[in-house]
Amino acid sequence: MKIEGSADADGSRRSGADRKWADNAIRTIRAENNRSADTHLYAVPLPEQWGIQLYLKDESTHRSGSLKHRLARSLFLFGLVNGWIREDTTIVEASSGSTAVSEAYFARLLGLPFIAVMARTTSQEKIALIEQFGGSCLLVENASDVYAVAEDVAATCNGHYMDQFTYAERATDWRGNNNIAESIFGQLGLEQHPVPDWIVVGAGTGGTSATIGRYLRYHSHPTRLLVVDPENSAFYPGWLADTAEQPTGLPSRIEGIGRARMEPSFIPTVIDRMVQVPDAASVGAMRHLDSYAGLHAGPSTGTNLWGVWQTVARMLSDGRRGSIVSLMCDGGERYAGNYYNPEWLASQGLDPAPYEAVISRFLDTGEWTAD
Numbered sequence: 001m002k003i004e005g006s007a008d009a010d011g012s013r014r015s016g017a018d019r020k021w022a023d024n025a026i027r028t029i030r031a032e033n034n035r036s037a038d039t040h041l042y043a044v045p046l047p048e049q050w051g052i053q054l055y056l057k058d059e060s061t062h063r064s065g066s067l068k069h070r071l072a073r074s075l076f077l078f079g080l081v082n083g084w085i086r087e088d089t090t091i092v093e094a095s096s097g098s099t100a101v102s103e104a105y106f107a108r109l110l111g112l113p114f115i116a117v118m119a120r121t122t123s124q125e126k127i128a129l130i131e132q133f134g135g136s137c138l139l140v141e142n143a144s145d146v147y148a149v150a151e152d153v154a155a156t157c158n159g160h161y162m163d164q165f166t167y168a169e170r171a172t173d174w175r176g177n178n179n180i181a182e183s184i185f186g187q188l189g190l191e192q193h194p195v196p197d198w199i200v201v202g203a204g205t206g207g208t209s210a211t212i213g214r215y216l217r218y219h220s221h222p223t224r225l226l227v228v229d230p231e232n233s234a235f236y237p238g239w240l241a242d243t244a245e246q247p248t249g250l251p252s253r254i255e256g257i258g259r260a261r262m263e264p265s266f267i268p269t270v271i272d273r274m275v276q277v278p279d280a281a282s283v284g285a286m287r288h289l290d291s292y293a294g295l296h297a298g299p300s301t302g303t304n305l306w307g308v309w310q311t312v313a314r315m316l317s318d319g320r321r322g323s324i325v326s327l328m329c330d331g332g333e334r335y336a337g338n339y340y341n342p343e344w345l346a347s348q349g350l351d352p353a354p355y356e357a358v359i360s361r362f363l364d365t366g367e368w369t370a371d
Contacts, residue, residue, distance in 0.1 A: 018083070018087070021086065022080050022081075022083070025110050026077060026081070028109060029073060029076055029077060029080075029109070029110075032063075032073075032106075032109060033073060036063065038183055038187070039057055039058050039061050039183070040061060041055050041184065041187040041188070041325075042055065042056045042293075042295065042328075043055055044056055044293050044295075045293070046363075047363070047366070051321035051322075052316065052322060053192060053193055054312065054326075055188070055191075055323065055325045056295065056301075056325075056327065057183070057184060057326070058295070058328045059180075059327055059328060059329055059330065060297070060328055060329070060331040062102075064101050064104075064105040064106075064133070065102075065129070065330055065331060066098040066256075066329055066330035066331075067098070067208065067329045068098040068102040069105070070172070070179075071171070071205070071208075072099060072103045072106050073102075073106060074168075074171040075103070075162050075164060075168070075171050076103070076106045077171070078171035079160060079162065085112070089112060089159060089160050090113045090114070090115060090154070090157045090159035090160070091107045091112050091114045091159065091160060092114075092115045092116075092117065092153050092157070092161045092162065093114075093115075093116055093117065093161070093162045094117045094118075094146035094149070094163070094165070095116050095117070095146070095164065096119065096122060096255050096256055097118060097122045097126035097127075097130075097256065098256050098329075098330055099164050099204075100118060100130050100135065101126055101130050101133065103116070103162060104116065104130045105133045107134070107135065108133050108134040108135075113134075113136075114130075114133075114134065114135035115135065115137075115138060115153055116135055116137050117140065117146045117153060118139055118146065119139070119141075119142075120140065121143070121251075123255065123334055123335055123338055125333065125334045125336060126255075126334055129334070138153065143251035143260065144251065144261075147165070150163075164205050164207070164265070165205050165259075165265055166263075166264045166265060167265065168205035168206060168208075168210070169205070169206055169210035169211070169264075169265035169266075169267055171207070174210070174211045174218065175214075175218055179215065180208065180211065181211060181212045181215035181216070182215065184325055185219075185221075188323070193321070193322045194323075195323075196223050196322065196324055197315065197320065197323060197324060198226050198311050198324045198325070199212055199216075200226045200227075200304050200307045200324065200327075201225070201226075201227060201228070201304060201326065202228050202229065202230075202256070202257035202258075202300050202303050202327075202329070203235050203257060203258075203259075204256050204258070204259070206235070206266030209225060209227050209266070209267070209271060210266070210267040212225055212270075213225045213271060214267075214270055216270075217270065225272050225273075226271075226275065227239070227271045227273075227274050227275075228257075228276075228306065228307035229257070229258055229276050229303075230252045230254040230257060230277055230279055231253075231277065231278050231279050232250040232252070233258030233259055233260075234246075234249035234259055234261050234262050235249075235266055236274050237249070238262040238266070238268060239271060239274045240274070246262045248260060249261070254279055254282050254299045254300055254303055255299060255300065256298070256329060257303060257329075275307045277303045277306045278355070280350045280352050280355055281302070281303075281306045281352075281355040282299050282302040282306060283339055283345065283350055283352040283355075284306075284352030284353065284359070285301075285302035285303070285304075285306045285355065286299050286301055286302030286339065287302070287340075287356055288305075288356045288359045288360065289305060290332065292359075295328060296331060296332035297328045297329070297332050298329060298330040298332055298339070299335060300330070301326075301327070301329050301330070304326040305326065305359075306355070307326075309359055309362060309368070310370075312324060312362075313368035317368075355370070
């Protein structure tokens with residue numbers, strides 16, 4: 001028998017209030033998704049005689065401006081259904097920028113405070129966006145410290161550490177249910193090659209590559225998954241070694257992708273091929289896309305494209321026809337002060353011009369002259 005005012009009764013009332021708030025929060029996030037149109041899948045022109053079609057899925061058109069909008073939505077829903085996020089919870093995340101921007105957006109949607117723990121090198125444009133969505137930023141000198149600092153912050157402020165680097169691969173339903181892979185295949189339905197030969201993505205948490213790789217296998221698509229990785233990142237050597245040993249790398253100079261350690265959400269076994277991309281090549285491909293196709297993207301999109309152009313060259317050499325899909329992860333306006341700034345590039349020792357020339361020459365001649 002329950003006694004009025006007992007601990008059990010109070011606990012029951014608290015549990016009921018939590019459940020009611022969570023139900024409304026989930027409905028709010030699902031309603032936001034229901035109001036949102038899908039992102040565009042652009043056809044990037046290639047020489048017609050090649051018989052190869054290239055498509056870029058423009059994730060910059062999400063309300064929070066990047067591919068991470070999908071991840072943030074999934075992480076919030078995952079936290080809510082697990083009972084980790086409540087009405088009085090402070091949301092905390094370790095992020096290189098774009099995930100924090102998207103999580104700040106969803107935190108504000110639910111009326112929750114948000115704290116992003118980021119490296120001090122994060123672009124000022126991203127910091128401003130986080131603050132614009134009502135979040136606050138805690139900057140650390142060493143990028144490898146973001147995990148521990150985020151955990152500490154959450155523990156001291158009644159918070160929930162979202163931990164994108166652990167939960168990204170499990171928060172999204174890889175079988176379908178409106179994930180990015182299902183969206184790509186739906187949008188390709190009326191194209192000449194509706195089942196692409198390759199999908200090319202980068203890895204930050206590893207969540208996107210895990211979702212796409214699992215989706216391809218679950219639906220028995222012959223499409224192969226290429227993951228591109230910036231120089232010095234731990235993902236490429238980790239995939240190459242195929243052992244239990246965990247390689248370490250350096251903090252990535254390409255915001256949003258590449259990590260100094262093998263993140264728990266990175267699933268090497270779903271990846272068919274990996275390519276390591278020089279940082280200057282990422283910037284060169286980003287800049288070339290702007291002049292060639294009028295698409296103003298960020299540097300991680302450039303990393304994708306360096307892998308794309310290598311793949312197109314290989315298909316062309318093998319006499320294969322078909323299609324390739326990659327992602328435009330975010331817009332270039334977030335990087336006006338660094339990757340689009342010649343002075344900043346020079347200070348980093350990055351010269352994108354030779355890599356731009358390689359791509360231009362390839363599109364003119366069909367000959368790929370880089371490794």
